Amino acid sequence: MKKFIKSFVILCIVYVITQGFCHKIVLASDNENDPSSITYSIPNETTLEQDKNLDDLSENSAVDTQNQNNIDLNKENSTQDTKSKTDTYYDEDSSTSDTYSESIAKKTTTLDNENEDVQYNTLVKYDVSLTKKWKIMFNQPVDLNSLEKNIKLVDKNNTEVPITLSLEDNGTSVIVTPQNTYDAESEYILTVGKDIVSMYNKKLKNPTTVEFKTSPAIASIDDINVTIDQEACYSLPTEVEAKLSNNSTTSVGVCWDKSVDRTSIPGNYTYTGTVEGYDKSVTLNLTIKPFEPVESISNEYRTQSTIGTNLYNYFMNYDNRQSVLNRAIELHSGITSNNCVYFASEGLRRAGLTDLPNYVANTVTLTSQLESRGWNSSTDFSILLPGDICFTTSYGSGPTHAYTFMGWVSEGSYDYAYVCDNQGYDYGYNDYHIRNVSIATPTKDATWYFMYTV
Structure with a gap:
C-alpha cells in the first residue's frame, strides 16, 4: 500500500509539471478539462504599470467574483449573449485617459490552409497609442517558432505589418512590438493563432483577435511663453497642450532638458522639451522680471520702518x-x-x-x-x-x-x-x-x- 501511495504521488507531480499551472485560466480549449491544450492569460493593470509601453488584452475586465482581473474567453459552452462595455482607463503609452469599448465575441473565419471554421474570441479597443506594444501571457512556456507563425498584425487593407516577438518571464510571456509606428486613426487586427505550441507540446485551440484603432497623432505644439517676478517660485510644466490630427486638443507629458534652478537673476531663459510620439521639440521661453523696490510694507497691524x-x-x-x-x-x-x-x-x-x-x-x-x-x-x-x-x-x-x-x-x-x-x-x-x-x-x-x- 505504501508503495502504491508513493507511486501515485510521484505520478501526480510529473503530471503537474508536464501540464503546467494556470491560476488565471482565461482562454481554454473547447473543453477546459482537456489536457491537450494550453491557455494564455490577459494580464491586469498592474502589468501595464510595470511595463511601460506594454499593453494587455483585457484592461481589468471581470467575469466573476473570483477572477476579477481576467476575461474568460472560453465561450464554447456559454449560453450568455455577447456583451460589450465602455470604461475609462489610464494608458501610459499616450499619457492620457483613453476611452475604450471592449467586446468578447465570436467570429467564424475560414482558414485557407486548413479549410475549416474556427471560433475566434475578439477584443475591440480604441485610442491605442501609436507606439503600442502588446504583452500576451501564457500558462506554460511556449515555442518561439510557433509564435512567429501564429501571431500576426495586419492593417485595414489586410497588409501584414512587420512585428518583433520577444519572450519574457521564462518563456511564458511574449511581447509584440511593431517595427514601425502605427498610422494615426487607423484600424489594425492582431491575431493570436490557434496553432501556438507550448514547450510541453500542448496546443492552443482557441485563437483570439484584437481589433484596435489608433489614436490621433500630434500635429503641433505651440511655444510656451511665461513671465514671472524675480524670486517667484516656478517649476516647468509636466504637461503641455497639443493639437491633434483630428483638430482636437489634449494634454501630453513633456520632459525638459533642464530645470529652473532659481529665479534670482532676471533675464530670458529657454527650455527645450520632448514629447513621446512627436518628432519636434517643444520650446518654453521664461522671462524673469527684475525686482522693483517697494516704497512701503504694511499689514492691518503695523507699517514697516x-x-x-x-x-x-x-x-x-x-x-x-x-x-x-x-x-x-x-x-x-x-x-x-x-x-x-x-x-x-x-x-x-x-x-x-x-x-x-x-x-x-x-x-x-x-x-x-x-x-x-x-x-x-x-x-x-x-x-x-x-x-x-x-x-x-x-x-x-x-x-x-x-x-x-x-x-x-x-x-x-x-x-x-x-x-x-x-x-x-x-x-x-x-x-x-x-x-x-x-x-x-x-x-x-x-x-x-x-x-x-x-
Whole structure:
C-alpha cells in the first residue's frame, strides 16, 4: 500500500509539471478539462504599470467574483449573449485617459490552409497609442517558432505589418512590438493563432483577435511663453497642450532638458522639451522680471520702518546678498560657517543702521544691540513683516539662528516663509529660500521671537 501511495504521488507531480499551472485560466480549449491544450492569460493593470509601453488584452475586465482581473474567453459552452462595455482607463503609452469599448465575441473565419471554421474570441479597443506594444501571457512556456507563425498584425487593407516577438518571464510571456509606428486613426487586427505550441507540446485551440484603432497623432505644439517676478517660485510644466490630427486638443507629458534652478537673476531663459510620439521639440521661453523696490510694507497691524523696508529691498537683489555673505565671512576671519549674525548685522548696516558694531557675532549680542536702540520683540507672527529680524529657539545659551523674514509662502499660514540668511548651502546655494517658522523640522529649529523698529 505504501508503495502504491508513493507511486501515485510521484505520478501526480510529473503530471503537474508536464501540464503546467494556470491560476488565471482565461482562454481554454473547447473543453477546459482537456489536457491537450494550453491557455494564455490577459494580464491586469498592474502589468501595464510595470511595463511601460506594454499593453494587455483585457484592461481589468471581470467575469466573476473570483477572477476579477481576467476575461474568460472560453465561450464554447456559454449560453450568455455577447456583451460589450465602455470604461475609462489610464494608458501610459499616450499619457492620457483613453476611452475604450471592449467586446468578447465570436467570429467564424475560414482558414485557407486548413479549410475549416474556427471560433475566434475578439477584443475591440480604441485610442491605442501609436507606439503600442502588446504583452500576451501564457500558462506554460511556449515555442518561439510557433509564435512567429501564429501571431500576426495586419492593417485595414489586410497588409501584414512587420512585428518583433520577444519572450519574457521564462518563456511564458511574449511581447509584440511593431517595427514601425502605427498610422494615426487607423484600424489594425492582431491575431493570436490557434496553432501556438507550448514547450510541453500542448496546443492552443482557441485563437483570439484584437481589433484596435489608433489614436490621433500630434500635429503641433505651440511655444510656451511665461513671465514671472524675480524670486517667484516656478517649476516647468509636466504637461503641455497639443493639437491633434483630428483638430482636437489634449494634454501630453513633456520632459525638459533642464530645470529652473532659481529665479534670482532676471533675464530670458529657454527650455527645450520632448514629447513621446512627436518628432519636434517643444520650446518654453521664461522671462524673469527684475525686482522693483517697494516704497512701503504694511499689514492691518503695523507699517514697516524705513530700515526694515530698506533691508527687504536690498536683500531682494541677488548680487547684494552675495556681497553681504562675502563680507560676513570676512568679518568671521574667513570661516564659512556660523555666520548668521554677521550676515544679518551687515545687512542692517547697509539698510541704514550704520552704528551697529562690526563685532556683533552672536544672537544674544544682536538682540541686546537692537533693544538698546529701541527695537521691539514679539512672538505674534500675525504682525511679522518683511524686513524683520527673526530668532530661533534657545537651548540655554541664546537663540540658535538669526535670519531676515521676507514673506509668507502661504498667507494665513505661519509654517513656512521666504527668508534671507547665510544658510544658502542647505538650499541649493541660494541665500533667499524657504524656511520653517512656527514649526520645527528634524534639521531646523522653530522661530522663537522676532524684532522690529518703528
